[in-house]
Amino acid sequence: MRIGVGDIGNECIGFLLQILPQGPLRFIQFWVSNKMEKPDMVFNGHDGYDAVVVGSGYGGSVAACRLSMAGVKVCLVEKGQKWEAKDFPTNSFNIISALRLESQNLGVSFGPKDALFQVYEQNDSLAAMACGVGGGSLVNAGVMVPTPVRTRRSSKWPKEWETDWDSCEASAATMMTIQSVPLQFPIAKIMKQIDVGEVEHMVQDSIKLGINFDIEDSSSRLPKHQNMDTCIGCGNCLAGCPYNAKNSTDKNYLASAIQACALQLGILEEAD
Known part of the structure; x- marks a missing residue:
């Protein structure tokens, strides 16, 4: 089971305890604690988080920031990598190499799983998104x-x-x-x-x-x-x-949350 939060809402662990069976919840806890870049993060002398936010685009970063400002201990999980300015593609060849395409209609996929641009096709739906710390704010005009x-x-x-x-x-x-x-x-x-x-x-x-x-x-x-x-x-x-x-969200909302010492950012090493 996979729970996507980000732009569609953010759920705290306490709420998950009430609505989810123990099996899926154990999976979520394993996902957060074992796929983190720094899994040994300690808040105020003890381990644990009050809320888990999935995705670091506008929805996820704003939620993580406001929760952190309120003193809530937040774990934010992001599939994509942390992009530096020098790493962004600047020509057509580099853009193609930074693309992942998955088509269930054709049964094909190509490109790295952590590519900056992600395009998914299923039935009559087509979704395009950005993958990285900062989400869609990395690849829009601001x-x-x-x-x-x-x-x-x-x-x-x-x-x-x-x-x-x-x-x-x-x-x-x-x-x-x-x-x-x-x-x-x-x-x-x-x-x-x-x-x-x-x-x-x-x-x-x-x-x-x-x-x-x-x-x-x-x-x-x-x-x-x-x-x-x-x-x-x-x-x-x-x-x-x-x-x-x-000024993408990794430079403002997420940076503010981290500065408040109330946010741990985890990069997923693998995601299905």
């Missing part, structure tokens, strides 16, 4: 835009959420250290020539990125645990930033 008002008006959202919506967005923006794009890249210049007011306004004013452009006094804004370099505009964001300029 774009952060406020939730549109028309979206927040939907009756599907719990009414209680509206009270803290702005403060939560502000907290996320601070953690991701978002910055305005300091110059117009070619695509922005083209869109400006289209002369569509709404699009131009969006491009000019709304889009901010979790990328260090080193123009908004980033030295004072970046947390002490972050050591980031400056974006050079290479456009390699979606394959991982090779210049250590993108």
Whole structure:
């Protein structure tokens, strides 16, 4: 049995004790304690964790960080490796070698199990994801835009959420250290020539990125645990930033949790 947490919710060990039979629970405990990179981690003089989070993307890293800030002892388990800036692919050949494809329809698979890019096909479904400490934040553009008002008006959202919506967005923006794009890249210049007011306004004013452009006094804004370099505009964001300029979750939420001495990160040596 395998329990995926990450973006779909996080369960603590106490809750698992109540809902799972003893067999699967023993497997989960073995998985955590025997596949850890540092299985001898000790919290406050004794072994053990209050919560286990599976996955280190946006969902898992935020959950691990907030639990850690609340004093909860967290074990975060990640299938992928810790990627350094120098290890990200920067050309087509390297990108192909950093890809794993599994197709149940064709009965084939190729690529390393800890590849940065993972693509799975089953029946009529296709899923693409990133594999590494930081999850999808490693291979996206770091774009952060406020939730549109028309979206927040939907009756599907719990009414209680509206009270803290702005403060939560502000907290996320601070953690991701978002910055305005300091110059117009070619695509922005083209869109400006289209002369569509709404699009131009969006491009000019709304889009901010979790990328260090080193123009908004980033030295004072970046947390002490972050050591980031400056974006050079290479456009390699979606394959991982090779210049250590993108504020992926391993540099903020996870780093904050580890700094609080309440998080142990484990890298799975093997996962089915």
